[in-house]
Amino acid sequence: VGYDFSFGKGRKGNPELLKELGAKFGFAVRVVGPITFMGSIVSSTRIRELVLSGRVREAAHFLGREFFVSGKIVAGAGRGKSLGFPTANVDVREELIPLPGVYAVRARVRGETRPGVANVGFNPTFGEKSLRVEVHLFGVDEDLYGEDVRVYFVDRIRDERKFPGPEELAAQIRNDVLMAKKILESS
Template identity: 40%
Template sequence: MKLIRGLQNLKNYAGSVVTIGNFDGVHIGHKKIISQLVKKSKELGLPSVLISFTPTPQSFFSREQASLSSFKEKHRLLSELDLDTHLIIRFNQAFSQLAAQTFVQEILLNKLNMKYCLIGDDFRFGKERKGSFELLQSLSKDKGFTVKETPSILCNNRRVSSSAIRTLLKSGDTQSASQMLGHAFSITGKIIHGLKNGRAIGFPTINIPIQRKISPVHGIFAVTIELDGATYQGVCSVGNRPIIGGKKTLLEVFLFDFNQRVYGLEAKIIFKHKIREERNFADFKALKQQIELDVQNAKDYLTN
């Protein structure tokens, strides 16, 4: 899959099939849209183009929300779906003022020469979110393209959406979230040095930057870890570490039966089960006692 960063790097296409959205988490609803787009791409003999935005419109307009996937994680998930091109548009002040009809004409038609467009049933675009399926449908008649709308899909009698998955993760329901995603929720990043407080109480951890302003998970979890071609088990803490007055949300993992130097390596933390919420402790002795219980709970869950 070809990655194009910014409209300035986009060359005019002879024709294309297009979908547009944030695709946060690349859940089963997104995958349905992309599967249909790829199928139409092959039928028409035209390249498939997925358009997403950075930052997201919500973030740009200070409606910050937890991200299910970092840019790197999202691009990696998309690259597994047989798309031809991922176009990332920089969402800035100038772009936010672009009228929906102008976006269609200048980018989708003039640049991409769009012949087919597939969008989700809740998609809106353009200044003041005035762009819709109905607008695309009305323009298609004179502009020579076809537009189709994909209805939402249900999982466990609930509409699949990124916001629904965020709610499930916030409540600790990793299993239902994974069903909506179509894959287990995970966070990937390179291992960095921490403060080594865990080592001092007998629980050395690996530390990974979360790479998002707001984490969709918070608390203590049983996890598996993919690292350097092997899979391990462990306990993961995502939180602010109140015992030391922490402010920044950090991700730390204690791996069972592990004693290697792995700084700089990339690790994938796969969230299996929430054990408890993060809380403060009177001292490190009390924290150590709780971690011992967390480790046992995680081992019990992961071995059953």
């Protein structure tokens, strides 16, 4: 267990108590000291904070891999396609989702990993109220409904924001795609 491990009511159990219980009930307990990376202690709390603040590239350093969410691709409103950027709308299973915004991503679907750009948020241009994860996969315009997908967050591009209309949103998405391609080519 980790050096700061706790358990039980009020999280009052600690590694020393666990060692005592191990001696009494016949199991071994090994306590692992803090692990540091880039001058910071690696902890699940720290990683969650990074993801929730949109700092997914930093979170990847601590995880040793890119942070991801997974789920099934479900039907959306079709607005992405009408703007020229079809999206895979992900019914996310995880509770931990990055800060709303636009991200460079890689998505694994049908056994292939494909580059893309994702919007995590509420689609304020269209007045949506529920949090969504929508992924535009570069060069893909096929029916993926019902497929399992894993979306790997590489880096955050920008905050989500409301645009005056669909034309302005489409222009920004074009810029987001270019930025995501640059990020993905260099990572």
